[in-house]
Amino acid sequence: MSTHAKLAVLGSINADHILNLAHFPRPGETVIGKQYQIAFGGKGANQAVAAGRAGADIAFIACVGADDIGERIRQQLEQDRIDIAPVETVEGEATGVAMIFVNAEGENNIGIYSGANAALTPACVVRHQQVIAEADALLMQLESPLESVLAAAEIARAHHTQVILNPAPATQLSDALLSHIDIITPNETEAEILTGIAVKNDDDAARAAAALHAKGINTVLITLGRRGVWLSVAGEGERIPGFSVQAVDTIAAGDTFNGAFITARLEGMALREAVRFAHAAAAIAVTRPGAQPSVPWRTEIDAFLQQQD
Ligand code: RIB
Numbered sequence: 001m002s003t004h005a006k007l008a009v010l011g012s013i014n015a016d017h018i019l020n021l022a023h024f025p026r027p028g029e030t031v032i033g034k035q036y037q038i039a040f041g042g043k044g045a046n047q048a049v050a051a052g053r054a055g056a057d058i059a060f061i062a063c064v065g066a067d068d069i070g071e072r073i074r075q076q077l078e079q080d081r082i083d084i085a086p087v088e089t090v091e092g093e094a095t096g097v098a099m100i101f102v103n104a105e106g107e108n109n110i111g112i113y114s115g116a117n118a119a120l121t122p123a124c125v126v127r128h129q130q131v132i133a134e135a136d137a138l139l140m141q142l143e144s145p146l147e148s149v150l151a152a153a154e155i156a157r158a159h160h161t162q163v164i165l166n167p168a169p170a171t172q173l174s175d176a177l178l179s180h181i182d183i184i185t186p187n188e189t190e191a192e193i194l195t196g197i198a199v200k201n202d203d204d205a206a207r208a209a210a211a212l213h214a215k216g217i218n219t220v221l222i223t224l225g226r227r228g229v230w231l232s233v234a235g236e237g238e239r240i241p242g243f244s245v246q247a248v249d250t251i252a253a254g255d256t257f258n259g260a261f262i263t264a265r266l267e268g269m270a271l272r273e274a275v276r277f278a279h280a281a282a283a284i285a286v287t288r289p290g291a292q293p294s295v296p297w298r299t300e301i302d303a304f305l306q307q308q309d
Contacts, residue, residue, distance in 0.1 A: 005266035007051055008135035008161070009259075010061040010125070010152050011044015012117040012143035013087075014096040015069045016291050018251070022104050040073050041098055041291030042117070043141040043168060046252040050259025050281060051139070052081040053297045056266060059083035059135070061128045061152075065095035065116040076292070086128040090116040096143075106249045106286070110169075112143065120144045122151040133159040139262050141166045141255075146177070153180035166258045167194060178215040185221045185258055186212075205230035206237045221261070221275065223254060229275055240275045243283040243308065252291035257282040260301065280304045 020035040040049075048060040060082050064070030066089050073095065077084050096115040102108050125132075125148050132138050138156040140149050140163070149165075156163045157180045164183040167173060170190040178184075178194075188199040195211035197204055199222060209220040209232035220237075222230040228241035260281035264274035281301050288294035296304075 004057055005136040006134060007056045007058040007137050007139065007262060007266055008061060008131050009044060009048040009051060009058060009139045010120070010132075010144065010149070011047065011139075011141045012042040012096055012114075012120075013040075013045040013062050013064050013070075013073055014042035014098040014112065014117075014143075015039075015073070016041035016098045016100055016251070018100045018102060018290060020102045024101055024103050024109055037290060039290040039293050040076055041252065042096055043143050043166070043255055045073070045077065046255030046291050046295065047139055047141065047166065047259040048077065048082050049080045049292050050252075050256040050295050051263045052077075052259075053295055054260045054263040054281060054301060055081075055298045056259075056263040059086055059131045061086040061120070061125070061131060063088045063090050063093075063116040063119045063124065065089070065093045066091045067095055070095040070116065080292075086131050088119070088124060090119040093119060100251060102249045102251070106247045108249060108251055114143070117144060120148050122148050124148065125151045125155070129155045132156050132161055135161050136266055137162040137164060137262055139164045139166070139258060141168050141258075142171055143169065146171075146173075150174070150177045150180075153177060156180070164258070164262055166254065168254060175215060178212070178217060181217045183219040183221065184212055184217050185223065185254075185261070187223045187254060188225070191222050199224070202230065202239050205239070206232065209237055210235060219271070223257060228279065231271060231275055233271065240272060240279070242279040243304075245283045245287050247286040248289050249294075250286050251289075252294055253282045253286045255291070256285040256295050259295075277301065277305070280308075
């Protein structure tokens, strides 16, 4: 592929309300927070920003509400080197919202109001089908209506656009959708929901990957948190460890991995090299708070990798 390979990302945009607490509230419990911020997020937008900052030629298909934060998010996405022509502003709807608790260990709990993201219907996808048809790869997640994800995958397939799906948040998916996916990137929980195989070690990861290959997916990357990634191509698997860093919070670590990974692949990096590049981007992201504020630029990823050599 040329260095000017095009990426389309389709997905959600959220305003993240992030509250840091000593521990997650139990049912009926109130916990006083330590720190609060509103930051731009949403799995689709985070992955688009990760790709844009890593240097991809990227267009983003998404929806915001006709509100102040929606307009500010659009402006920020442009500054992150993203073509926002396919980001629609939906009258009468609010921009999506994510309520995020982060505990002292840096783990998070997230509740979502879809808002304008629900307006990313199959009809909306069709309005932007040219973007998908002209792209070399289409990256999606599951905070958008499932029928729209399927519609986009079908358009991509018809135009030989590679489809990469980050199946988050976890849900079961139809064989029809899975059959259109070239690369899938579940974490352990998502892999279990898709395959019924609990992923506790490398053998489990290999079996879960085999189950996904059997659905027609050529390349499977199961993200394993601190243990790295299980990379399996047509049944040939290996674990590629990540980088060890001091995590502040893991919000958007997976999103950063996905955006950086596909950017590297579109530049022509080999799979293992692209995984290492994505590991570096995600490692930087977890050392910083929030979703998009934590996503690194290309110069930062390159500098991080140079320090490892
Ligand atoms: O993956 C992290 C994202 O999940 C957050 O930015 C939040 O918006 C939720 O969508």
